[in-house]
Amino acid sequence: MTLTLANHPITEFFAGPKTLLDGSRLQVDLEELRRYLLEDQRLESVALEIVSPGDPCRVGYVFDIVEPRAKETGAGPDFPGILTPIASAGQGTTHVLRGTAVAVVDGGQPGGERGYTSRRGGGAKILEMSGPPSQASSFGNLRHLVVVPHPHPEVARHSVLNALRLASVKASVYLARTAQGKTPGSTQVFDLNGAGEDGRKGLPRVAYIGQVHGHQHGTEVDEHILYGGNTRGMLPVPLHPNEWLDGAVVVSYSWGARGLDTYFHQNHPIILDLYRLHEAKEITFAGVVATTSSGQLDELNRNCMVAAQIVKHTFKADGVIITKYAGGAPHSDMFETARLCEDLGVKTAIMVSDTAPDRRAESAALMNIPGVDAVVNVSEAADISWPAPAVETVIAGNPEVETLLANLTELPGVSVCGVTNNQGASRLQSIMY
Amino acid sequence: MEKAGIPVAQVTAMTAVAKAVGSNRIVRGQGIVNLLGDSDLPPEEEREIRKRIVRKALEALATDPARSDP
Numbered sequence: 001m002t003l004t005l006a007n008h009p010i011t012e013f014f015a016g017p018k019t020l021l022d023g024s025r026l027q028v029d030l031e032e033l034r035r036y037l038l039e040d041q042r043l044e045s046v047a048l049e050i051v052s053p054g055d056p057c058r059v060g061y062v063f064d065i066v067e068p069r070a071k072e073t074g075a076g077p078d079f080p081g082i083l084t085p086i087a088s089a090g091q092g093t094t095h096v097l098r099g100t101a102v103a104v105v106d107g108g109q110p111g112g113e114r115g116y117t118s119r120r121g122g123g124a125k126i127l128e129m130s131g132p133p134s135q136a137s138s139f140g141n142l143r144h145l146v147v148v149p150h151p152h153p154e155v156a157r158h159s160v161l162n163a164l165r166l167a168s169v170k171a172s173v174y175l176a177r178t179a180q181g182k183t184p185g186s187t188q189v190f191d192l193n194g195a196g197e198d199g200r201k202g203l204p205r206v207a208y209i210g211q212v213h214g215h216q217h218g219t220e221v222d223e224h225i226l227y228g229g230n231t232r233g234m235l236p237v238p239l240h241p242n243e244w245l246d247g248a249v250v251v252s253y254s255w256g257a258r259g260l261d262t263y264f265h266q267n268h269p270i271i272l273d274l275y276r277l278h279e280a281k282e283i284t285f286a287g288v289v290a291t292t293s294s295g296q297l298d299e300l301n302r303n304c305m306v307a308a309q310i311v312k313h314t315f316k317a318d319g320v321i322i323t324k325y326a327g328g329a330p331h332s333d334m335f336e337t338a339r340l341c342e343d344l345g346v347k348t349a350i351m352v353s354d355t356a357p358d359r360r361a362e363s364a365a366l367m368n369i370p371g372v373d374a375v376v377n378v379s380e381a382a383d384i385s386w387p388a389p390a391v392e393t394v395i396a397g398n399p400e401v402e403t404l405l406a407n408l409t410e411l412p413g414v415s416v417c418g419v420t421n422n423q424g425a426s427r428l429q430s431i432m433y
Numbered sequence: 434m435e436k437a438g439i440p441v442a443q444v445t446a447m448t449a450v451a452k453a454v455g456s457n458r459i460v461r462g463q464g465i466v467n468l469l470g471d472s473d474l475p476p477e478e479e480r481e482i483r484k485r486i487v488r489k490a491l492e493a494l495a496t497d498p499a500r501s502d503p
Contacts, residue, residue, distance in 0.1 A: 216465040296464040297446055329465055332447045367453045 002191040003242040004093040006072070006184035010100045013050055013143040021178035024185075026097060028145070033174055037147070042155045042163045047148040049395055051129050053141045057393040058405050059127035061116060062417050063106040063164045064251055065139055066262045068097040070176035079169040079247040081228020089227075090242030095179035101139060101263060102175070103127050103417075104168040105148040107397025109157075115400030126405065127417045131389030137418035138425055139263070146395050147171050158220040161253050165224050168262070169250070190242050190275055192285055205286040206277075207317040207346075208270055209236070209307050209337060210244075210423065214325035215295035217254035225252045226290055236291035236307035238314060241271045244288055260326055261417070264425045270321055286315040291337075293330035300333050308340035319347040323423050326353075331366045338372040349374040353422055354382065379428040381413025381420045442493040444468060444486060457498040460490045 009024055016027035030048045037046045051057045070078055075092030077084040108116040114124045127139060127146075134140030149167045151160045194200070213219065213231045223230040226237070227248050239248065249265045271288060278285035291307050294300035311317045320341055324330040331352060338348040352366065354377050388408040396402035413419045413428075420426050434441050435457060442458040445451050446468060451459045462468035469486050470479045 218466065295446070295466055297448060297461060329447060332449050336449055367450055369449075369453065 001088075001091050001240050001242050002189060002193070003090050003246055005188045005190070005245075006093050006095045006179065007098045007186045007188065008095060008179045008182065009098045009185045010143060013052070013100055013145070015050060019174070019178060021097075021182055026100065026143075026175070026178065028175065033171065036174060037149065037167050037170060040149075040163055040166055042151050042159060043149050043167070044152045045150045046167070047146075047150070047395070049146045049148075051127075051144050051146055051393075051395070053129060053134070053143070055129045055393070056389070056391045057129040057395065058388075058391045058408075059103060059105060059129070059144070059146050059395045060401060060405050061106055061108065061114075061124040061397065062127050063104040063161075064168050064262050065127070065144075065417060066102045066104070066168045066172045066250075067266045068100050068102060068145075068172045068175040069247070069266065070095050070173045070180065073180050077247070078173045079250070081226075081248075082165065082224045082250065083169050083173060086227060088243065089246040089248040090240050090244075091246075094246055095176050095182075095184070097176050097179060098185075099142055100175070101142045101144050102168055102171045103139075103144045103146050104164050104171075105146060105395065105397045106161075106164055107148065107150060107401075110398045110400045115404040116398065124415060125417045126411065126415050128389065128411060130391070131386070133386045133389065133411050133413075133416045133419070136384075136386075136413070136427060137416055138421070138427070139418035145171060145175065148395060148397055150397075158222060161220060162222045162224075165250065165253075169247075190245065192240070192278070192287075200281065200284050203281060203284045204318040205316060206274060206283045207286040207288065207311045207315045207320045208241075208274060209289045209291055209311065209320055209322045210268075210270070211293050211323065211325040211330055211333065212249055212290050213252040214254065214293040214327055214330050215299070216293065216327065216329045217252075220253065223253055224250055231292050234292060236289050236303055236310060238310050239288050239290055241268075241275065241285065241288045244268060244271055244290070249290065254326070260422050264421055264423050267425070269421075269424045270323065274321070286311075286317040291333075293325050293327075293333040300336060304333060304337040304340055307337050308344055308346070311341060312344040312346050317346055319349070322348060322350045324351065324353070326422055328366060335367045335369045335372055339369050342371045347374070348372060349376060351376045351378055351422070351424060353378050353380045353420065358383075376424075378422070378424060378426050379413075379420060381416075381428060384413030384419070384428070386411045386413075440494050442490040444490050458490075458493040458496065460486065460493050462486060 011024040019029045072093040077087040
């Protein structure tokens with residue numbers, strides 16, 4: 001399975017009479033895109049704005065952030081199971097508009113503590129385009145198409161969320177189709193061919209296990225997570241890493257843009273790094289497993305056991321990196337999986353997120369299992385906050401949120417998109433002094 | 434609380450965490466979301482689950498941790 005990413009760096013992104021890519025200048029016909037998105041009958045209207053790095057602009061609350069990508073014509077499906085029928089992701093050429101993103105805003109239902117009745121379990125996240133918070137965010141230096149879908153009031157909440165998801169991938173593919181047939185600035189080729197070559201004898205085989213959802217938060221019947229499925233009742237599933245990078249996985253609703261974003265499934269830091277080490281012949285990249293954190297103990301034990309077995313006996317891995325879904329409970333699944341892997345002789349490194357605001361190491365370590373001793377602690381920014389930068393524009397899903405965002409005085413790190421990431425795409429690190 | 438002389442039975446769906454922090458009496462609950470019930474079951478069956486778990490917790494309270502049934 002070979003995936004080629006055709007990277008088109010974008011230096012200008014603006015509205016115009018026709019959607020087209022001219023070199024590194026991306027022009028979008030917002031009216032045409034709006035008509036396309038409004039083909040979804042659940043939506044009453046859609047607001048579209050383009051924001052750039054440094055703009056005195058605040059956007060909230062963010063449902064998800066997606067990198068604009070589209071397959072070359074005939075090369076395969078875009079977001080299979082969501083936008084197109086089921087087919088394998090991860091093969092052929094995918095055009096990528098580097099330096100841009102689609103940020104989808106969830107209007108929620110007006111009311112509630114933050115001017116918004118939140119989606120299930122989700123934190124209210126803000127995209128900040130200027131000042132120190134934007135510099136601390138992985139998204140502050142991107143040009144965003146901000147999509148604000150307004151559903152008809154009678155549409156059920158789960159269906160609203162489904163409509164937001166659909167709008168996110170439709171807008172992503174719509175933009176990136178401008179690159180079809182165009183010569184990219186650079187290409188990256190991903191394949192694991194040669195993983196069995198003699199030249200790789202003696203190299204450690206390293207796998208990755210990632211939680212793509214947490215069942216403690218529940219799952220909507222029409223929620224898209226893995227190939228369009230909602231992962232209810234799912235056992236750990238071995239994937240080719242290319243599938244993960246190429247649209248098979250999107251973030252689930254609960255914690256969209258809260259330490260997990262579809263953008264960093266598409267640009268998964270651990271998968272990309274394992275590929276880099278594979279190509280440098282420092283390791284052999286043995287494979288990836290998608291799993292979930294469980295809501296019940298039997299499910300937890302079953303999933304952890306199966307994931308460890310796949311890594312040991314299917315991938316024949318010597319080592320595995322494990323990351324978690326957002327929240328506290330997913331730590332137990334991750335630790336138990338690591339314990340079982342270590343028992344099977346597979347070395348583990350796991351990534352926990354420090355949720356303790358009191359800056360104490362004792363609070364940060366949620367679990368302690370003997371033998372699971374390679375623990376990377378990425379911060380959840382619980383103890384970081386900035387004075388809110390002055391803004392001229394606020395883009396929000398409803399007037400209450402707009403007022404609230406306009407009058408913020410402090411921006412806690414946990415509320416800013418791209419400051420923390422459970423897959424390691426973060427510029428923060430927990431350090432004990 | 435145990436140090437203050439009050440026996441504790443911890444009902445949890447995350448027993449590994451309870452073990453890691455050294456809880457003396459760990460009773461397994463139904464699930465993280467519905468600890469003492471099961472929203473997939475009819476109410477009368479769910480009530481039976483609740484009674485079973487609470488009774489188990491009461492039994493645990495009356496048990497000396499040194500002589501418990503793991």
